[in-house]
Amino acid sequence: MLTREAVIEITGEIEDWKIAQILSESPSAEELLEAHTGVIEQGDLEAETGRRLN
Numbered sequence: 001m002l003t004r005e006a007v008i009e010i011t012g013e014i015e016d017w018k019i020a021q022i023l024s025e026s027p028s029a030e031e032l033l034e035a036h037t038g039v040i041e042q043g044d045l046e047a048e049t050g051r052r053l054n
Contacts (some may be wrong), residue, residue, distance in 0.1 A: 002029060011036050 007019050010032050022032065046052055 002027065002032065007032065 002023060004019055004023070006029060007022050008014070010029065011022075027035070
């Protein structure tokens, strides 16, 4: 089970309400890391192409 500290270690500093929302979903560390990596990669691709991906 993830802790607040583990979430911050994976995502970096984020707002407490976001941490609470993440913890309420009970993801594994692997699932959170995969989701976080996907968000970062999508943001990089959007910046590269200059358009929002849906």
